[in-house]
Amino acid sequence: MDQLHTPPSPSTGADRAGRRIYDLLRSQIAEGTLAAGAQVPSTRALAADLGVSRTTVTAAYEQLAAEGFLVTSVGRVARVASPLAAAPRSNAKPQRRPGTAPSLSAFGRRVAAIDMPGLAFAEPCRIDFLYGAVASRDFPALAWRRAYQAELLRHQRRLYYVAPEGDASLRRSLQGYLRRARGLACDAEQILVVHGSQQAIDLCARLLLNPGDAFVFEEPGYLMARRCFESTGAEALAIPVDAQGLDTARLPKDERARLAYVTPSHQFPLGGVLPIGRRLELLRWARTHRAWVVEDDYDGEFRYGQRPIDALQSIDTDGRVIYIGTFSKALSPQLRLGYLVLPSELVPVFRQAKRLTDRHAPVLEQRVLASLIDSGAYERHVRRTRRAHERRRAALLDAIARHLPPNATVIGAAAGLHVVLWLPFLRPQDEPALAAAARIKGVGVYPVSPLFAKPPSRMQPRPAGLILGYASLTVEEIDQGMRVLATVIAAGKPSQGKVVPGRADRL
Structure with a gap:
């Protein structure tokens, strides 16, 4: 049994001793020092030899048997299992033959080929004019903590998944908030809570576009959205913007485009506001071509000198507009909460896709946010x-x-x-x-x-x-x-x- 002797170790805990025994036996099985079919010492003998309790050795043997390295049975000496069960572990990265590439789906190959600028520097500048960043000092920490603690202490009969469309309390709160703040009338059933606007865009891309389709996109526009739509294999039809936003006179006249992505309340990045004439023209185009309009209202709460512009969806009478909202600008991009307001006919499939993607957004944060909206604290925070x-x-x-x-x-x-x-x-x-x-x-x-x-x-x-x-x-x-x-x-x-x-x- 000399081959099982271990060097002295400062560890005295039974769990650490058991781990050392487990690692030693497993490595010797992998190296062939203990051949397939060979007997291993009894738990009593090995415990006495190593100066540890028999319980510690038994636990290590049971773990090795559960993983297939040892074969044990009542009244018989434990033996090393077949060589196939003794595949060695290694921290080394698997070697790939030169010139080979991973096998990917068509979608995977398109994603791998996407040209995207790197993420913002891990080390921020001393003075960083980074778009999308908000001041941590602006976050309503006290109001959030009070609401969070109250929700955390609220009794629940059980902890389980909620509906993929999101917690009912937040969807009801959003229904009222959107009517007050964005002039948008909808039912709570039309609202789908997601992980920020990026997941909303991704769901629209995967559910509404096929390879070979085309989509209308603002030129210039939000790069992450364009790449997301392009990853489906669809072609971007870049329509120039001017001081008033998307030039709707240049919308395609044929049936190629299945979708138009727009930022009508504050065009990203140039800032134009789509006037009512162009809004109506865009909606007529969508109705005529049976196309969807994805309205990204990424920072609609923040307009200076006058009230925020009502959402495009508020004048949609044909159910062609999909509205995307987010809390990233008003609260924090780290919160990862946003929402879609969907035409009724799209609600079932978007819910199903959300369920397949990640079940649902975090529930506790949804309920905290619903509490802030219902109490008026969220709107006071937005005004501040x-x-x-x-x-x-x-x-x-x-x-x-x-x-x-x-x-x-x-x-x-x-x-x-x-x-x-x-x-x-x-x-x-x-x-x-x-x-x-x-x-x-x-x-x-x-x-x-x-x-x-x-x-x-x-x-x-x-x-x-x-x-x-x-x-x-x-x-x-x-x-x-x-x-x-x-x-x-x-x-x-x-x-x-x-x-x-x-x-x-x-x-």
């Missing part, structure tokens, strides 16, 4: 953060006017949590180098070009542009960040040689 964002927006516009060249142009400032800054004295290909130079100085800014499906051309030129999110910054940080950006621009460090700022036509 809207005022805070308005101060940050004003600070950004003032800092741009004071520090940047006079022909720098800002658009999309009437609503939302970001603006687009056009720099007519730079070219689109200069954006990455400009952003990299700013990052070296501790300021994060983000190029707008990745949001365009088509590169600029001589017929349709455009200057360099940056997306500047301001919701997570203080007024002081905003001013300091624009000072730094001004020095980077003045230094002229784009990739294609030195660029000297100069005047150019505004867009």
